[in-house]
Structure formats: structure tokens, C-alpha cells
Amino acid sequence: MNSLRLIGLLLDYPSEDLWLHKLEVVEAVNESTEINAQQRLALQQYIQAFCKQDLLDAQSAYTGLFDRGRATSLLLFEHVHGESRDRGQAMVDLMEQYRAAGLEIDSRELPDYLPLYLEYLSTMTVSEACDGLKDIAPILALLGARLQERDSAYSSLFDLLLAMSGSELASEDVRPSLQQEVRDDTPAALDAVWEEEQITFLGEQSCTSGEEAAHQKRFAGAVQPQYLDLDAGPLRVTTTEDARP
Template identity: 40%
Template sequence: MLTYRVLSRLLSYPGAKTVAAVGEMRAVLEGEGLVSSSDRKALEPLLADLESKELLDLQERYVLLFDRSRSLSLHLFEHVHGESRDRGQAMVNLGELYAEHGLEVSDRELPDYLPLFLEFLSLLPPRDAAELLAEPAHVVDALHRRLLKRESCYAGVFGTLLSLAAGKADDEALTALLQEPDTDPDDREALDRAWEETAVTFGPDPHAGCPQTRDLLARMAPPPARS
């Protein structure tokens, strides 16, 4: 479904090609009918900004939001594992799954990057994509709430993802995420402290990895071949 590619593009670093494709993105969102009219309305402020604002301003805003603030990182497993070794293995497994479905990932890309994950979902049937999107819903929901708090037009993308997901966020996992510091990107000292904190893990055994991650990879695994 091209809708997931549009959402992936909207969450990627804005470039000239993205700005030039706004009209096409609107057409896909309306034509495929996967996104409700209310969610399309919520996406419009971002689409309008891409059309009207200077590219350098758009890029600066993106970096300020998603690259400087750990609490808004677009790397899914970072919110689950921090920088622990569990995250590395989870990314290896996810990268292998992408390859099995024909999605090539360059050495410069991390598999848990949300725009890349959405690109992967675009290769799947809508129902399968919706079920997989529900697995990291607690991360998506936390990001959505933080962006709403900042009155950011990017909140519309995350609200749309929550609508597309076939299931709600796990309350316990969401609560744990929302208890993490949500640092102001302009507070450099607080940002430094946030990046120096111990890696975040969830679940009863901190050495066993995160149940949500295991479930995500298990659901994404291809079915066994029939004899």
C-alpha cells in the first residue's frame, strides 16, 4: 500500500523531492482510502508546511524534534532497549526479515528506524501491515502524545499510524515510556544527561530483552513452508 510509503516519507528528513511530491501524496492518501478523512485533515498542516515553508526551516525543525531529543527518537528499539546489546540483536533479526521480503537496507540505515519500518509495511497486505503496526503501538502512542504537547504538526502522522494499527497500545508499556524524561531540545545540559542515562528496558527480566520486541519479530516472521 502506497499509503505507508507516504507516511514514511512524511517522517523522513525533508528534502526537495518530498516537497515536490506533496500533491502526489495527497492523491495517494485520498485515493487508496486507507486513511480516514479526519486523519487526512490532521495530516494537512504538515503537508501545507512542506508546500509553503523554506526547505532549510523545515529541515531545521525536523532535526530539532527528532535528532536532538531522545524522547522523540524515530528509532523504535531505542525506546525499548536504549543502547543495550539487546537492541543490536533485535535490529539484526529485523534486518534479516526485511531482506526476506525483498527490502534492501543500506549500511547507513538502522532497521528500527520508523520510516524504514513503514516502508516495509508498504510491501505487505493491509491487514498484515496493520497487525504489525500494532506491535510498537506503545512507542507510537508515546511519540504522538509528546508531539501533541509540543503542538507539532508531526503529531498528525503518529495519530494516523495509531488509527491504522490493528490494536491499541499496551497500557503498561506506554506508562513506562511516558515516565521517561521528555527533554526540551533547547536545553543542552538536560539533553546531555538524557543521552548518558542507563539503557531503557521493559519486562520482568532486564537481561531477557523486551516482550514487545520479541512479539514484534515473532509476528513478522514468515510462516513455515508447506511440504
């Protein structure tokens, strides 16, 4: 699915190549038969508007949006596993899927980076790619909703991915659950996350419980991102406290 590769390109860190080859990218969208005419037009208009920005401004906005805080991270497992040990095994399993598909992963990117996952799906049949998108539909809806809350044009790309997946989920379905969510990309929130505090291991606690206590102490008062429970059937957004075993 050529359109998935193009959307992945648009969700990656803005590069000069996109600006230089804008017309070629727009033309490639026109050749993407897996999306309908209305979707092709909307994507072409998005590219035209996006590339009217100054490149440095686009890069700065991207960093502020996706690399500051966890709520809009493009690392998929951030929204499922957080910092739990399950995330490591999920990474290993995904890497095996990439290798089985004949893909070599650049060591600079983690395997759950969304643009990389979209490139992987683009090598599959339309049916397989749609199933792969449907697997992450709750994450796409959550990210799309958070980007809508931030008035970001990037949200439209997540709406398009959801439409392509065939999922019944939409970003609008998630927005009500975000009304009480506190932004985690403010200076105060970022300072709270990185603030170092003294760690005290208590009595006969095991190493695991000691690490958990240290984590709770370090992030006490910090903004808590929400995580998704993908095994709960319908989309459910849970807090980090709910996500811990």
C-alpha cells in the same frame, strides 16, 4: 498500503523532492483506500501546511526534534532496548525480515528507523501491515505523547498510525506518565550525556560489570529517557534503571 509509504516519507528528513512534488503526494493520499475519507482529508491538509514552511526551517526543526536527545528518536529499538546487547540481535532479526521481503537496506539507515519500517510494512497485505503497526503501537503512543508535549504537528501522524493499527492505545493514554519526565534535549541534558569522566574498574569485577559501572558513572546526573516493556501486556513505561537486567 500506500498510505504507510506516504507517512514514512513525511516522517523522514524533509527533502526538496517533497516540496517539488507536493501536489503528487497529495493526490497519492487521495488514492489511499486503506484510510477513510476523514483521515485522507486530514493527511492532505497536513501535507499542505507542512510544505508552506521554508525547507531549511523544516529541516532545522526536524533535526532539533528527532536527532537531539533520545526521547523522540525515530529508532524504534531505542525505546525498547536502549543500549543493551539485546538491541544488536533485534537489529539482526529485523534485517532478516527485510531481506525475506526482498528489500535492500541503504547502509546509511539503521533497520529500526521508523520510516524504513513503514516502507517495509507498505509491501504487505493490509492485515499483515496492521499487525506490524500493532506490534509497535506502544512506541507510537509514547512518541506521539512526547510530540504532543512539544506542541509538534508531527504528533498527528502518530495518531493516524495508531488508528490504522487497530490498537486501543492512544497518545493521550501515555501523557499522564510523562508529567514527571525531564526533557533530554536541552543543552544542559545533552552536555551531561556527552561529558567524559574517568573510568575506574573495581577489584574483581568482570568486564561486563565494569562496563556497566562505567556507563552508570558517565551518565550520572544525565537525563534518563524512559523505555517500554513490550512484554508486560498493557502499555507500561519504565525508567532505564528498571530496564536493566
